[in-house]
Amino acid sequence: MLEAGSLSRGERTQRLLQAVHVATSAKERAQLELCVVETNMVVAAQIAARYRGRGIAHDDLEQVAYLALVKAVRRYEFAEDRNFLSFAVPTIRGEIRRYFRDQGWTIRPPRSVQEAQTRIRGVEDELLHELGRAPRPSEIAERSGLDAGLVVEALAATGCFRPSSLEGSATDEGGRVQEWLGDDDPEFGSAEARTVLAPLLAGLTRRERLMLEMRFFRGATQKEIGDTVGVTQMQVSRLLSDLMGRLRAQLVSADERDEHERRSTTLA
Incomplete structure (x- = not known):
């Protein structure tokens, strides 16, 4: 197993992935991939934290982020000049967004949008893997055969999530949401x-x-x-x-x- 030493997370990740690339046994490859996941769990947790307070439990979001990280590690194709996080971060964000679309709706979008989201999910991962970055709406539209406007509408339809309870905790330190509501809302x-x-x-x-x-x-x-x-x-x-x-x-x-x-x- 590789020694961490004074290597940064990125350097350690790159060396581990290089070792995965040349591993000769499935067991060795699995152990190295697990090390990559453990090294980058903090990144997945940070991404999940950005989606807090949107109606879905933070623990659930973290689990989705960790599973997406595992998926990214297994799908990543090693190259000296290809940064792992440039592939993993869009993958994790995409999985979290899909989880919101599937689990977080209070108000369902139109059927056409729901059907478009299903088709988009099918090509998003393909394009992400091919391009090494999040695909543009125009690229998704071309691959899926959907109208570009419908693709944009489906990608944007991520805000009708379950509302948080006013009696729920507003912060990790406690306190109900209603206690944080002011009289003057800048919105x-x-x-x-x-x-x-x-x-x-x-x-x-x-x-x-x-x-x-x-x-x-x-x-x-x-x-x-x-x-x-x-x-x-x-x-x-x-x-x-x-x-x-x-x-x-x-x-x-x-x-x-x-x-x-x-x-x-x-x-x-």
Whole structure:
């Protein structure tokens, strides 16, 4: 067995995986893979911790993360220039997201989205293994044969999880969730903005909504948006500029109309 010495976790992992690659017996390979898992369990736990407080027990999330780590170790194909965590981290995140989709829904998404998620799960692992990174929506759409907009919608549909009880613990130190609720919620402003924007967004085409979602909610680049919707990067820039100008004009018009109605009500 390899000596840990003063090696960093990454260096130790790389040496263990190299030993796995050249191992001649199944028993030796299994022992080395177990060492890789034990060395990187802290990484899996850290990833699971980022999903705390979303309606699923933290212990369950950690177990999913550990199992995903085992899967990543077994599927990893060793190469000197291929960092293990660049493959393992997306694998662990993907398994946690899938667990939320399968176990965490309070409000079920439309059947079309559920069916799309099933097909996406089938190709996500394939692409992850081939590319060594998390696949883009456009790549998933091409492999699965699904509409790119539906792929984005299915990937984004991860927020309708079981709500945490107000009587439940808010932190590891204790204290109920309701005790942490303040009087002034900074989200009120954004909620009001969403209410104002909703009628405007409802009038957009599916492609326009997809472009806005990818740009402002998913942080996609103009090139990624162009690849997804089938236009050039320059066209994306022009389309987004025109779209934002149109929305801005409609918003100003709505404000003026509301102000006119308020004045008419006051005079009456």
